[in-house]
Amino acid sequence: MRMMPLLLTLAIGSLTGVTAAQDAPxxxxxxxxxxxxxxxxxxxxxxxxxxxxxxxxxxxxxxxxxxxxxxxxxxxxxxxxxxxxxxxRVWTEPVTFPKWERRSESARVVGRNAQPLVLTALGGSPGGTVEAQVVRFDDLAALEAVKPGSLAGKIAFIDQTMERSRDGSGYGIGSRVRSRGPSAAIRAGASAYLMRSAGTDSQRMPHTGITRFDEGLTPIPSAALSLPDADQLSRLLALGQPITVKVALDCGWNGEATSHNVIGEMxxxxxxxxxxxxxxxxxxxxxxxxxxxxxxxxxxxxxxxxxxxxxxxxxxxxxxxxxxxxxxxxxxxxxxxxxxxxxxxxxxxxxxxxxxxxxxxxxxxxxxxxxxxxxxxxxxxxxxxxxxxxxxxxxxxxxxxxxxxxxxxxxxxxxxxxxxxxxxxxxxxxxxxxxxxxxxxxxxxxxxxxxxxxxxxxxxxxxxxxxxxxxx
Structure with missing residues (x-):
């Protein structure tokens, strides 16, 4: 039965806080x-x-x-x-972090529709070469909803569009596809992950950015296609025939590095x-x-x-x-x-x-x-x-x-x-x-x-x- 005194104390404290805020110069x-x-x-x-x-x-x-x-x-x-x-005054303060390196990257459709694709590895991706059939998803939710293991031996591809806006609010979707998509692909059993770049252009310029892999999952090669290449891959898949893509990434974590915050003061x-x-x-x-x-x-x-x-x-x-x-x-x-x-x-x-x-x-x-x-x-x-x-x-x-x-x-x-x-x-x-x-x-x-x-x-x-x- 100590609840009433506690509530009274909290109420008084809250009112005191309000009064203090009101009384602040x-x-x-x-x-x-x-x-x-x-x-x-x-x-x-x-x-x-x-x-x-x-x-x-x-x-x-x-x-x-x-x-x-x-x-x-x-x-x-x-x-x-x-x-x-x-x-x-000018000084530096050390900042230590894991070091990620990009060395090379490429992708191409193989088989009857053979052609190159322009992509870039997502920051944090491991290296590796994967040649496998591609399975397309309209959005992140669709990939996250698939049965675990159902994409075994395949490449998951999310083709979710990012909307243009003055305040950049459309980036929320793009960044989630980049940060959560690879882990969703791993849970589904995929061997590699591709995404439509988090961008609003129409150039053959893929957008990189950091990704994350949930704890306990073994990372897979993960990359972003330029928007025209994502469109091209979707058109190929719409033909109704299996499409195989070879992804080759040479990148990954390589120890730690120390950089610095550089500070100037007037x-x-x-x-x-x-x-x-x-x-x-x-x-x-x-x-x-x-x-x-x-x-x-x-x-x-x-x-x-x-x-x-x-x-x-x-x-x-x-x-x-x-x-x-x-x-x-x-x-x-x-x-x-x-x-x-x-x-x-x-x-x-x-x-x-x-x-x-x-x-x-x-x-x-x-x-x-x-x-x-x-x-x-x-x-x-x-x-x-x-x-x-x-x-x-x-x-x-x-x-x-x-x-x-x-x-x-x-x-x-x-x-x-x-x-x-x-x-x-x-x-x-x-x-x-x-x-x-x-x-x-x-x-x-x-x-x-x-x-x-x-x-x-x-x-x-x-x-x-x-x-x-x-x-x-």
Whole structure:
């Protein structure tokens, strides 16, 4: 009969929490900072710095598969670039992870309809050569529903289409087909797995990306077909005759590697130990030069930090820019940073990441609690001349920010137009020519204004360590 006192205690605690939240001092942006924002915004719009940084990374380093020699060169490049841009502090933090390598890949239809197919191994796939009959499925659910062992000695092929959208919401389906499809194929007894690429283009450019294999399953060769090749294979299967495909992948895990989060900081004028964190990820897949994913994010945030650092009167807090390690294979850099800085969550005022290409930013949102909503609205008003709408409740933290946000760091989301992002994402077509200079400058302006105003705020945005879950 202790339930009533417990419920009363919980109720009082809940009311106390509400009262405390209501009584928290309101966070506001001072007028001096608001009056500086228009000039900072225009300086960024007139600058090509973000593009030039992106150009430098994609040209001088090129593709940067995590753990590769090029990845190490990218770390050295980022350290040198931060120093060249005049950042006050530059340092690295180690990130260790399993190393996956791609060496070669090919596929072809064999028999009466013999012809090549263009594909790419999914990150995490083992190598191997499989020649077997193909069984097509309309979607992931159809493959997951088949009887265990019923595809013994065959190749499972999911031909599920990804829809184009501005916010990238169609990628949810594509990424699930990529991450869950191979395990479903193994349970069905398949010897290999093929999928229609998670993309929205019509080019013969397959889209790679990391996959996973459920614990206890023996991995099988797994690859993504370009969209035209997926269509071709489906047409061949529609002829009503068995179709045999030979898949040959030379790839796989090869020990461990250590890369680094590369961090540059512009020191704040009065509260230097408190930081506004912005960044992108330094690694890329190996097919293209990683321009939109995510050299542009690195260029945008490095340039924004530089422009803030050049102001005659810097904001109160420091601007910290991170080029995260190995986002592509599991947010390794983001998790490493969150772990390394777990005891300094409240020192991170707010964080935002640019990792959705180089399209124009069209909306802004934050996790700001009630006492910081007014400051968020002030930032939104300063972003409005860039064509950015304030859309509370529609955003979420960027990928590498998400582990830290889960632990309690406040986040902001500057939402980019991703209408054509998945035409190029994780393909050989992810190259510098896909970036529009003016759109990139608009991104730099948005990040510069956001970070500057947030770092100038009087008050906080709600960052606080979350209590560890306890057992009943």
């Amino acid at each position: 309101k966070t506001v942006i001072p007028e001096t900072a608001l009056s500086t924002a228009p000039a900072l915004r225009q300086t960024a719009l007139d600058s090509e710095l973000g593009f030039r940084i992106t150009e430098s990374l994609t040209t001088e380093v090129g593709p940067r598969l995590a753990g590769s020699e090029a990845d190490a060169r990218a770390v050295a490049w980022a350290k040198a670039k931060f120093a060249e841009l005049g950042y006050d 020191t704040g004028s009065s509260l230097p130990d408190e930081v506004v964190l912005i960044g992108g990820h330094l690694d890329s897949w190996d097919a293209g030069t990683g321009a939109i994913d995510d050299a542009s994010g690195v260029g945008i945030t490095m340039a924004a930090g530089k422009l803030i650092g050049d102001l005659k009167q810097r904001p109160a807090r420091s601007i910290r820019v991170i080029a995260f390690a190995n986002e592509e294979q599991g947010l390794h850099g983001g998790y490493a940073y969150a772990k390394a800085h777990a005891d300094r969550i409240s020192n991170h005022l707010i964080a935002a990441e640019s990792d959705f290409g180089a399209g124009r930013i069209y909306a802004f949102d934050t996790s700001a609690p009630a006492h910081a909503k007014a400051a968020a609205a002030q930032i939104a008003k300063a972003l409005a001349p860039l064509g950015i709408e304030y859309k509370p409740g529609e955003g979420g933290p960027g990928p590498d920010i998400s582990p830290f946000a889960r632990d309690g760091v406040a986040w902001a989301n500057l939402m980019q137009d991703g209408t054509d992002y998945f035409d190029y994402h994780h393909t050989p077509n992810d190259t510098l020519d896909k970036i529009d200079l003016e759109a990139l400058a608009q991104n730099v302006a948005a990040y510069a204004v956001f970070a500057y105003l947030a770092a100038s705020a009087e008050g906080d945005f709600g960052s606080a360590a979350k209590a560890a879950d306890s057992e009943d």
